[in-house]
Amino acid sequence: MSNMPREPEAFAEHVLQLIQQELPAEEVELAGPMDVLVSGRHLDLNNLFRMVLCEPSRGDEIVREFLSRITEGEAMMGSAMPLSLVQSRIMPRIQPNSLFEQLDKEQVAHTPWVNDTSIVYVIDMPRVTVSITLEQIIKWGLDIEQIEACARRNLARYAPSLEVKIIESAEGGRVAQLSAQDGYDAARLLMSTLHARLAPKLKGDFYVAAPARDIFLAVSAGPDDFLERVKSRVDRDFERLPYPITPALFVVTQDGIAGTSKAA
Numbered sequence: 001m002s003n004m005p006r007e008p009e010a011f012a013e014h015v016l017q018l019i020q021q022e023l024p025a026e027e028v029e030l031a032g033p034m035d036v037l038v039s040g041r042h043l044d045l046n047n048l049f050r051m052v053l054c055e056p057s058r059g060d061e062i063v064r065e066f067l068s069r070i071t072e073g074e075a076m077m078g079s080a081m082p083l084s085l086v087q088s089r090i091m092p093r094i095q096p097n098s099l100f101e102q103l104d105k106e107q108v109a110h111t112p113w114v115n116d117t118s119i120v121y122v123i124d125m126p127r128v129t130v131s132i133t134l135e136q137i138i139k140w141g142l143d144i145e146q147i148e149a150c151a152r153r154n155l156a157r158y159a160p161s162l163e164v165k166i167i168e169s170a171e172g173g174r175v176a177q178l179s180a181q182d183g184y185d186a187a188r189l190l191m192s193t194l195h196a197r198l199a200p201k202l203k204g205d206f207y208v209a210a211p212a213r214d215i216f217l218a219v220s221a222g223p224d225d226f227l228e229r230v231k232s233r234v235d236r237d238f239e240r241l242p243y244p245i246t247p248a249l250f251v252v253t254q255d256g257i258a259g260t261s262k263a264a
Contacts, residue, residue: 012030012035051066089124090132092122093122094118115260152191163178165179175218189250208249209231211235215237234249
């Protein structure tokens with residue numbers, strides 16, 4: 001892992017030192033095993049740790065790039081952003097509700113969804129995404145329903161010609177894999193055309209696995225041994241990949257999307 005420690009506690013201490021070097025004007029302290037306070041703001045290091053584990057040879061580079069983007073994001077959040085400038089950049093992301101353990105749920109622009117997740121709205125800039133706050137929406141004179149509609153329209157226009165790879169398993173099940181690696185693979189579960197596009201290829205209603213932000217697997221509704229193998233992979237990806245969402249599957253039908261977790 002380059003010179004990055006492999007133990008979470010040591011990793012957090014190392015990142016703390018890097019933050020103190022990169023941002024000497026900030027007050028920095030550890031608030032928990034993988035939680036750093038930067039001038040009173042919580043910085044969760046779990047996703048960063050997973051990113052480094054996935055590419056250990058680039059450990060230092062990944063951490064420094066992460067800190068650079070955090071700084072950019074903080075600067076943008078503190079500046080006025082006219083709606084005319086950012087409207088075409090408003091995008092949706094599916095996030096686990098555990099997100100609100102560190103963020104104020106009353107301040108984050110979001111829509112509660114299924115499988116113990118929410119749809120969170122961000123402004124997608126070239127190097128960083130900035131979460132939209134309810135205060136910002138009020139300043140724009142909009143409501144959450146209008147932001148959601150805007151985000152879904154932008155998602156539909158975002159790389160509309162994406163290729164979907166169809167794989168047939170030995171058990172007879174089918175998988176439709178989408179992998180743009182643009183930060184919105186899982187979010188494409190929200191596309192209104194999803195069922196019409198994939199149901200013919202997957203022989204009817206289907207499941208979608210979105211264990212992490214950059215994973216989208218649509219799978220046929222059987223056979224059972226095929227689904228068990230898919231679920232095992234989904235569980236592993238949820239435990240190891242950065243930006244985890246949920247190990248539960250989503251059920252996609254003509255009437256909409258339902259969850260399979262007990263919390264849904």
